[in-house]
Amino acid sequence: xxxxxxxxxxxxxxxxxxxxxxPKEIRSIVREGRWxxxxxxxxxxxxxxxxxxxxxxxxxxxLIFCQRNPKPCPIVEVTDPGSPMVTQVANADLRxxxxxxxxxxxxxxxxxxxxxxxxxxxDLVGFLIGCSYSFExxxxxxxxxxxxxxxxxxxxVYTTDVPCVPAGRFAGPMVVSMRPIKNxxxxxAIQVTSRFPATHGAPVHVGDPSLIGVDLNKTDFDTGVxxxxxxxVPVFWGCGGTPQAVALASKIDFMIxxxxxxxxxxxxxxxxxxxx
Amino acid sequence: xxxxxxxxxxxxxxxxxxxxxxPKEIRSIVREGRWxxxxxxxxxxxxxxxxxxxxxxxxxxxLIFCQRNPKPCPIVEVTDPGSPMVTQVANADLRxxxxxxxxxxxxxxxxxxxxxxxxxxxDLVGFLIGCSYSFExxxxxxxxxxxxxxxxxxxxVYTTDVPCVPAGRFAGPMVVSMRPIKNxxxxxAIQVTSRFPATHGAPVHVGDPSLIGVDLNKTDFDTGVxxxxxxxVPVFWGCGGTPQAVALASKIDFMIxxxxxxxxxxxxxxxxxxxx
Numbered sequence: 322x323x324x325x326x327x328x329x330x331x332x333x334x335x336x337x338x339x340x341x342x343x344p345k346e347i348r349s350i351v352r353e354g355r356w357x358x359x360x361x362x363x364x365x366x367x368x369x370x371x372x373x374x375x376x377x378x379x380x381x382x383x384l385i386f387c388q389r390n391p392k393p394c395p396i397v398e399v400t401d402p403g404s405p406m407v408t409q410v411a412n413a414d415l416r417x418x419x420x421x422x423x424x425x426x427x428x429x430x431x432x433x434x435x436x437x438x439x440x441x442x443x444d445l446v447g448f449l450i451g452c453s454y455s456f457e458x459x460x461x462x463x464x465x466x467x468x469x470x471x472x473x474x475x476x477x478v479y480t481t482d483v484p485c486v487p488a489g490r491f492a493g494p495m496v497v498s499m500r501p502i503k504n505x506x507x508x509x510a511i512q513v514t515s516r517f518p519a520t521h522g523a524p525v526h527v528g529d530p531s532l533i534g535v536d537l538n539k540t541d542f543d544t545g546v547x548x549x550x551x552x553x554v555p556v557f558w559g560c561g562g563t564p565q566a567v568a569l570a571s572k573i574d575f576m577i578x579x580x581x582x583x584x585x586x587x588x589x590x591x592x593x594x595x596x597x
Numbered sequence: 598x599x600x601x602x603x604x605x606x607x608x609x610x611x612x613x614x615x616x617x618x619x620p621k622e623i624r625s626i627v628r629e630g631r632w633x634x635x636x637x638x639x640x641x642x643x644x645x646x647x648x649x650x651x652x653x654x655x656x657x658x659x660l661i662f663c664q665r666n667p668k669p670c671p672i673v674e675v676t677d678p679g680s681p682m683v684t685q686v687a688n689a690d691l692r693x694x695x696x697x698x699x700x701x702x703x704x705x706x707x708x709x710x711x712x713x714x715x716x717x718x719x720d721l722v723g724f725l726i727g728c729s730y731s732f733e734x735x736x737x738x739x740x741x742x743x744x745x746x747x748x749x750x751x752x753x754v755y756t757t758d759v760p761c762v763p764a765g766r767f768a769g770p771m772v773v774s775m776r777p778i779k780n781x782x783x784x785x786a787i788q789v790t791s792r793f794p795a796t797h798g799a800p801v802h803v804g805d806p807s808l809i810g811v812d813l814n815k816t817d818f819d820t821g822v823x824x825x826x827x828x829x830v831p832v833f834w835g836c837g838g839t840p841q842a843v844a845l846a847s848k849i850d851f852m853i854x855x856x857x858x859x860x861x862x863x864x865x866x867x868x869x870x871x872x873x
Contacts, residue, residue, distance in 0.1 A: 596872050
């Protein structure tokens with residue numbers, strides 16, 4: 322409670338106010354609508370998760386899709402059908418506990434609200450999917466620098482020509498994130514991220530981008546592009562953008578996701594969900 | 598084809614006839630009804646899997662249950678709803694490619710046929726769940742002996758007082774297998790099995806059985822009991838009997854499983870599905 326006194330009583334808080342707060346404290350402030358910004362850098366050491374909410378009618382197919390494509394779609398938690406409550410990786414309400422959402426109807430973005438109370442329906446199922454922030458902290462901890470942080474950019478994201486394993490109406494190419502890694506740190510980077518299968522795990526590709534249909538200068542999302550030095554190897558990890566892109570392409574009539582960068586903060590330390 | 602000439606043209610084959618055959622060759626013989634025995638020791642090096650087939654109506658809940666309890670219920674593959682075809686870990690037909698099945702109606706065992714063609718329905722979903730044979734081979738490979746093999750018994754299986762995380766109508770205690778491990782090999786045994794999350798992974802408990810509600814002399818299934826020497830530590834792993842027990846207890850009106858010991862043989866080498 323002493324920590325909470327740092328937070329102003331008034332409406333909005335700043336990112337600095339949130340520093341050092343626990344996931345539960347941050348979610349409580351988010352729930353009150355007092356923080357609607359991004360979550361990168363908040364509650365350091367705790368795993369964050371991507372959110373996809375879908376109608377129950379397609380939930381089984383979607384979960385099978387994720388099971389078949391664990392690198393881009395590592396499932397962290399699935400809510401009970403009809404329930405917005407997270408019970409395993411936190412005690413939280415998906416309708417209010419993320420700072421901002423994207424609501425899609427018939428494949429079109431119709432709203433980006435700070436809560437989805439009015440959009441919740443009794444047939445919705447929430448999927449929390451691992452996010453790369455966890456393994457990035459582990460890379461930094463192993464002394465492996467992250468270029469997009471150094472250059473204050475968004476990590477580069479590409480659509481590959483590698484098809485995901487389809488399941489029912491869910492099909493499409495794998496989306497990946499790319500980080501330039503110094504050649505002498507490549508092996509360590511693979512080892513470090515292998516420990517985190519719940520947050521995309523080991524790389525899906527190392528080296529020549531053309532082998533997976535990627536041109537490094539052309540990101541498919543409005544993300545950063547990085548100059549590669551002679552000793553830089555491009556390393557590609559499965560990206561949580563994959564299930565979102567696949568779900569959008571499948572023309573499901575209703576879907577809610579987190580807004581990019583506005584993730585769900587879990588109560589689980591990244592180290593606690595590491596495979597070993 | 599030269600290998601296949603070892604197999605007699607006539608109806609039944611013996612286990613010795615199957616030695617050295619590939620998973621595909623064995624499944625083909627099983628499909629013809631020429632081998633209806635157990636699968637332990639067959640296609641060494643390849644992962645085998647437990648089978649549970651459930652109506653689609655409960656499939657989402659069951660898959661969520663497995664996601665919440667990955668140690669006892671590691672999902673290897675889920676078939677497309679309504680389809681008996683395995684497409685990821687083999688190209689195979691779940692109706693014919695296991696040597697023997699158990700068919701349950703209203704929670705009662707009604708048949709143990711060698712194929713389930715006549716029981717298949719358009720609303721069924723097949724779940725393949727990892728089996729401990731894979732990590733047992735890895736333990737043996739690391740020089741860690743397995744007492745149940747030495748004594749030619751079935752590994753001991755216990756129902757614990759540790760509740761699984763429930764999902765919908767699926768709830769119940771975790772079922773575990775126990776292997777006595779020599780104290781000086783305990784750390785290595787944990788390391789070796791940690792590499793195989795798809796086949797139950799690291800132990801769920803080490804040491805004092807009473808802490809998880811187990812009396813080593815009372816197995817809940819008709820399995821082996823082992824004398825522990827002074828330097829033996831009882832080590833407990835999540836067991837594929839868990840989802841079966843939980844599904845049975847949930848009073849689902851229809852379920853098909855493999856008959857105990859008569860598993861599905863995949864085309865995946867155990868080492869190929871290891872986490873690292």
